[in-house]
Amino acid sequence: MTAADFKYETSRGFLPGHRACAGCGQAAAVRIVMEVAGPNVVAANATGCLEVFSTPYPESAWGVPWVHSLFENAPAVASGLEAALKRQGKLDDVRVLAFGGDGATLDIGFGALSGMFERNHDVAYFCMDNEAYMNTGVQRSGSTPFGASTTTSPPGRRSFGEDRPKKDLPAIAAAHGIPYVATASISIFADLRRKVKKALETRGAKYLQVHVPCPPGWGYDEKLSIEIGKLAVDCGLYPLVEWENGEVVRVRKIKPIPVEDYLKPQRRFRHLFRGEDGKAQIAKIQELADANIKKYGLVE
Amino acid sequence: MRKMIEGSRAVAEAVGLCRPGVISAYPITPQTHIVEELSQMVADGDVEAEYVRVESEHSAASVCLGAVAAGSRAYSATTSQGLMLMAEVLFNIAGMRLPMVITGVNRALSAPLSIWNDHQDTLAVRDSGWLQLYAEDNQEVLDMHIQAYKISEDDRVLLPVMVCMDGFILTHTYETVDVPSQEQVDAFLPPYDPLYKLDPDDPYTLGAFAGPEIYEEVRYEIQRDAIAAKEVVKEVARDFQSAFGRWMGDVVDPYRCDDAHTIYVAMGSVIGTLKDWADMRREQGEKIGVLKLRCFRPFPIEEIRSALSHAERVVVLEKAVSVGGCGILPAEIRAALYRQPHTPPVHAAITGLGGRDITLQTLDEIETRAQAGETDFFAGLRRELLEAT
Numbered sequence: 001m002t003a004a005d006f007k008y009e010t011s012r013g014f015l016p017g018h019r020a021c022a023g024c025g026q027a028a029a030v031r032i033v034m035e036v037a038g039p040n041v042v043a044a045n046a047t048g049c050l051e052v053f054s055t056p057y058p059e060s061a062w063g064v065p066w067v068h069s070l071f072e073n074a075p076a077v078a079s080g081l082e083a084a085l086k087r088q089g090k091l092d093d094v095r096v097l098a099f100g101g102d103g104a105t106l107d108i109g110f111g112a113l114s115g116m117f118e119r120n121h122d123v124a125y126f127c128m129d130n131e132a133y134m135n136t137g138v139q140r141s142g143s144t145p146f147g148a149s150t151t152t153s154p155p156g157r158r159s160f161g162e163d164r165p166k167k168d169l170p171a172i173a174a175a176h177g178i179p180y181v182a183t184a185s186i187s188i189f190a191d192l193r194r195k196v197k198k199a200l201e202t203r204g205a206k207y208l209q210v211h212v213p214c215p216p217g218w219g220y221d222e223k224l225s226i227e228i229g230k231l232a233v234d235c236g237l238y239p240l241v242e243w244e245n246g247e248v249v250r251v252r253k254i255k256p257i258p259v260e261d262y263l264k265p266q267r268r269f270r271h272l273f274r275g276e277d278g279k280a281q282i283a284k285i286q287e288l289a290d291a292n293i294k295k296y297g298l299v300e
Numbered sequence: 301m302r303k304m305i306e307g308s309r310a311v312a313e314a315v316g317l318c319r320p321g322v323i324s325a326y327p328i329t330p331q332t333h334i335v336e337e338l339s340q341m342v343a344d345g346d347v348e349a350e351y352v353r354v355e356s357e358h359s360a361a362s363v364c365l366g367a368v369a370a371g372s373r374a375y376s377a378t379t380s381q382g383l384m385l386m387a388e389v390l391f392n393i394a395g396m397r398l399p400m401v402i403t404g405v406n407r408a409l410s411a412p413l414s415i416w417n418d419h420q421d422t423l424a425v426r427d428s429g430w431l432q433l434y435a436e437d438n439q440e441v442l443d444m445h446i447q448a449y450k451i452s453e454d455d456r457v458l459l460p461v462m463v464c465m466d467g468f469i470l471t472h473t474y475e476t477v478d479v480p481s482q483e484q485v486d487a488f489l490p491p492y493d494p495l496y497k498l499d500p501d502d503p504y505t506l507g508a509f510a511g512p513e514i515y516e517e518v519r520y521e522i523q524r525d526a527i528a529a530k531e532v533v534k535e536v537a538r539d540f541q542s543a544f545g546r547w548m549g550d551v552v553d554p555y556r557c558d559d560a561h562t563i564y565v566a567m568g569s570v571i572g573t574l575k576d577w578a579d580m581r582r583e584q585g586e587k588i589g590v591l592k593l594r595c596f597r598p599f600p601i602e603e604i605r606s607a608l609s610h611a612e613r614v615v616v617l618e619k620a621v622s623v624g625g626c627g628i629l630p631a632e633i634r635a636a637l638y639r640q641p642h643t644p645p646v647h648a649a650i651t652g653l654g655g656r657d658i659t660l661q662t663l664d665e666i667e668t669r670a671q672a673g674e675t676d677f678f679a680g681l682r683r684e685l686l687e688a689t
Contacts, residue, residue, distance in 0.1 A: 042498045044366060045507075057514055060505035065498035067369045068507035069362060069392050076359035080322060080366020080374070081498065083350035087321040087372055094500055112362065115355035 012039060018061035019053040023222025025186045025212030025229060026050055026128040030099065032189065033126055036196040039064060042081050043097040046074035046104035049135040050128060072108040074098045075116035078123040091122060095200055102129045102143035105209075106167050110142075117176035117205045124199045124206040127169070130214040138217045142167040145237065146288060147281050148268045150217075155271040160281045165288055173207040174243035180204075181243040185211040187229030191240060191252060198242075211238045219267020231262035236289035239296045251296045259286045302478050307438040307470040310477045311377070311403055311463075312337030314445040316347040317485040318401075321372030321492070324352040324363035329382035330415050332405050332471045338375075349375075357382035361389035361402075368398040369506055371497035373449065379405035379467055383421045387428065393460050394429025394522065396507055399452035399494075400460045401445060404432070406568065406619075407467040408654040416655020417467040418619035419568065423628050429522050431461045431529055432597040434567035438475040440548045441465045446480070447536045450489050454536075457529045458495075459522070464596075466569040468655070480544055488543045530598045551600035553592040554607045556582070560589030562670075563608055565633055566617040567593045570658050574617070577663045588667075593629070601636045608637065611644045615670050619652040626676050651679040 013034030020027035026049060034041075045051045045068045054061040055068065069077045078098035085091045098116075100109060105127040116123060132150045133139040140153040146165045149155050153162040174181045180202045184192040192210065199206040213229045215222040232238040233252070237259060240252035260282060263269035272278040272285075293299055305313070311334045315323075323342065325335040341347040352363045357378050364374035378386055383404060393400065404422040408414040422432060433448060435441035441463065448461040465471060496504055510518055530551055537550035555575050557563055564574050571592045578588040591607050593600075608614055614637075616630040625631070630648030637643045647670040652658040662680040669677055 040500050042370065042500065051507075052509055055505055055508040057508040057510045060508060062505050063503060065500060065503040066505050067366070067498055068509075069365055069396070070388060073358060073362035073365075073389065076354065076362030077366035077369070079352055079354075079359070080324065080363035080368075081370045082366075083322045083324075083352050083363065084367040084370035084372035084374075087348075087350045088370075111355055112359050115359055118355070119352065 012063040013037060013041065014054070015061045015063055017059070019056065020049070021216055021222070023215040023225040025214060025225050026130060027053070029128060029186045029192065029210045029212050032192055033097070033196050034064070036193055037095060037097060037200055040093055041095045041097050042085070043067070043099065044069070044074045044078040044081060045098070046100035046109060047071040048101035048104055050099055050101065052135055071104055073112055074100045074104060075109060075112040075123070075125060078125070079116050079119065079121045082121045082123050096123045098123055098125045100125070100127055101135070102127060102131060103133045103141040106142040106169050114176065117173060117178050117207070120178060120204045122203050122205070124208065127207070127209040128212050129209050130212045130217060131166070132217055134214050134217040143169070147272055147285055149271055150268070160278070161271065170207065170209050170241065170243070174246050176205070177246040178205040178207065179245060180206045183209045183211070183238065183240050185229045185233050185238060185240060186213070187226045188233065188240070188252070195242065217268070219270070220265050224265065228262070228265060231257065235259045235262045236293040236298055237262060237285070239292045239298055241296055248296065251298055253300050254298045256289070256293060256299060259289050301481070302476055304474055304476050306333060306472060306474050307441060307465065308333035308472070309337050310438045310442040310479070311445060311465070312341065313479050314442040315375050316341050317480065317482055318446060318449050318489055319373065319491070320347070320349050320375040322350045322352060322364065322367035322374045323376070324354050324360045324367070324374070325376050325378070326354050326357045326360045326382060329357060329385065330380060330407065331382070332377065332379065332467065334377040334403060334405070334471070357385040358389060361386040361393065364400050365389060365393050365396070365398060368400050369498050371492070371494050371499070373492040374400045375402070377403040377405065380407035380409060380415070380421045383425060384409065387425050390425055390428040390430055395518070397458040397522070398460065399458055401448045401452060402460070402462050403445070404462040404464045405467045405471055406464055414654040415467070417469055418653045418655070420620040420653070422462060422464045423620045426597060426628070429459060429526065430597065431459055431526065431533070431595070432464055433461065433595055434464045434593065435470065436548065436569060436571045436592060438470055438473065439477045439546070441470060442477050442479065443540060443544065443546055443548065446485055446489060447540050450536045451529065451532050453492055454532050455495060457525060457532050459526055459529060464568065469569045478546070484543065488540070527598050530595065530600055533595050533598075549592055549594045551595035552603045552607055553594055555590040555592065557589035557591055557607050559587055560611055561587040562613040562615060563589045563591050563611040564615045564617060565591045565593060565629070567596060567629070568619070570617060570619070570652065573658060573660070574663065577660050580660070581667070599632060599636070604633065604636045605640055608644065609640070609642055613647070613670065614644050615647045615649060615666060617649050617651060617658070617666070621650050621653070630676070645675070647674065648676045649679045650677070656680055
């Protein structure tokens with residue numbers, strides 16, 4: 001297939017021509033979200049890669065009404081959109097979406113997000129999780145995984161990179177008792193589509209956290225994005241789970257592969273493959289994957 | 301209808317009459333009774349609005365931003381620390397040209413922690429792009445909210461408006477106010493009908509990022525329209541007078557300035573004290589006038605020049621300080637008089653910080669020190685405390 005054959009009519013909400021990097025997992029995930037969501041939506045977007053590459057004035061990749069305000073307030077802006085549409089009697093037809101990266105969602109916008117959940121606004125919030133502040137130069141976020149090298153969690157003589165595991169925001173979101181929470185991956189399209197559809201059919205606050213590989217941030221060949229994302233799911237480091245009203249209702253089963261298979265192709269974990277000390281760190285990462293497998297029963 | 305009510309209640313009634321679609325506020329850092337009164341009005345169905353009980357002041361402003369973007373009239377109230385937390389969003393709302401109204405209840409900033417009145421908080425966000433109006437009493441503060449929506453939503457303006465009122469001195473004081481009827485307000489303030497809103501039938505991108513090739517032009521337009529908004533503020537004050545029969549000035553309100561030798565310039569509730577004091581000094585033969593600055597942003601430079609053009613001396617009272625610089629308002633008054641045919645000396649008195657009462661004695665002290673030639677000074681200081689440390 002050539003570029004000229006590409007049919008984008010299915011996603012009038014998020015159009016090609018934006019400035020995402022080649023192989024951007026986030027751009028692909030947003031396209032899928034918008035294909036499923038259709039035209040009758042209003043979207044709020046946090047500051048971040050998605051906002052910057054989709055709306056450099058006077059261009060916009062958005063075919064739906066879309067607003068960007070600040071880094072940390074997309075959940076509150078979306079709450080305001082929802083409140084206004086409710087007052088105007090339009091909420092039966094129009095769905096409110098919000099997009100944020102992992103930094104916007106897990107770190108700086110965490111309070112606003114919790115507020116939106118607790119008030120149970122009818123908003124579907126999509127966290128595009130590429131596990132660091134990519135837009136500003138790959139700084140560590142609360143979502144950066146254990147052992148990863150970023151520009152602010154670099155390995156050194158006294159460091160193996162990020163020293164804490166990812167913040168478990170899906171579980172925190174579920175603890176709010178909101179109607180629907182799910183993790184998804186750009187690499188498993190049908191599953192992602194189903195979860196987006198489920199989120200949009202559910203009334204009340206929804207949280208969908210989508211694992212979206214980032215070629216420049218993670219350091220791999222851009223054509224491998226989908227493959228890398230799949231390895232994260234298959235090794236157990238990114239469990240695909242659904243919660244309804246605070247309870248786990250479904251998990252995607254895996255046939256586990258060693259975490260090395262996922263770590264090795266990525267520059268951000270390269271330092272772990274030097275010497276015995278690195279092996280010990282990889283063993284710790286394997287323990288994190290094993291803990292996920294056990295916690296969610298990921299293996300048949 | 302004339303009612304004896306608290307200042308906060310007067311604001312809440314005015315806001316309710318403006319029919320906001322979305323109200324959002326955070327109760328602390330600190331708050332006033334305004335949002336409690338509005339909560340009750342919504343709970344009773346007297347005000348048909350969505351009341352969004354947010355987890356922070358930052359989110360209160362952000363909820364309002366989203367609501368206005370979606371085409372609803374929005375309102376919030378805040379003060380002091382809460383206003384500081386909102387500051388980032390305030391700049392953003394103005395930059396996005398989203399009209400709305402916030403009551404900025406004037407209170408001191410921490411540290412030291414203080415819940416009492418001064419003007420440091422709203423003056424700290426003077427560069428945000430919000431128009432700022434300062435009220436002298438509770439009737440004015442009530443009327444000003446109705447005017448504020450009309451100004452903000454005017455197609456020539458499309459900038460948010462902050463109605464500033466002195467914490468405690470106005471918010472917690474009972475005064476008789478004339479509350480207009482819903483019919484009167486409806487006739488004066490039509491439903492919010494924005495030029496642009498987020499609507500799936502006519503999609504817009506709002507809040508795109510701007511490179512160096514366009515950012516400066518966007519900021520230029522905000523500045524141009526904010527300055528031009530002065531005429532709208534004046535027009536709305538005149539229209540309000542026609543509709544409601546009340547006039548408390550437009551951008552400024554001179555009191556006994558025509559023949560004044562010395563003119564005191566100030567904002568907010570201290571104007572009432574100043575007028576009484578000026579009357580008393582005039583009985584002693586001193587020609588003192590008072591210039592109330594009602595609109596601080598846009599800064600009414602021509603009206604200030606005109607009002608001060610015959611004064612021999614100007615004294616500016618300010619309840620704030622640009623630490624390490626001088627008073628904020630005095631600096632702007634001095635700049636307004638720069639290279640005018642007649643430039644009276646401008647004395648700057650910083651006073652009334654953190655709830656310190658500005659009494660007639662304070663004003664006497666200021667006058668004495670200004671007469672002695674002091675130009676920049678704190679008045680009403682408890683010198684015994686300073687010497688003790």
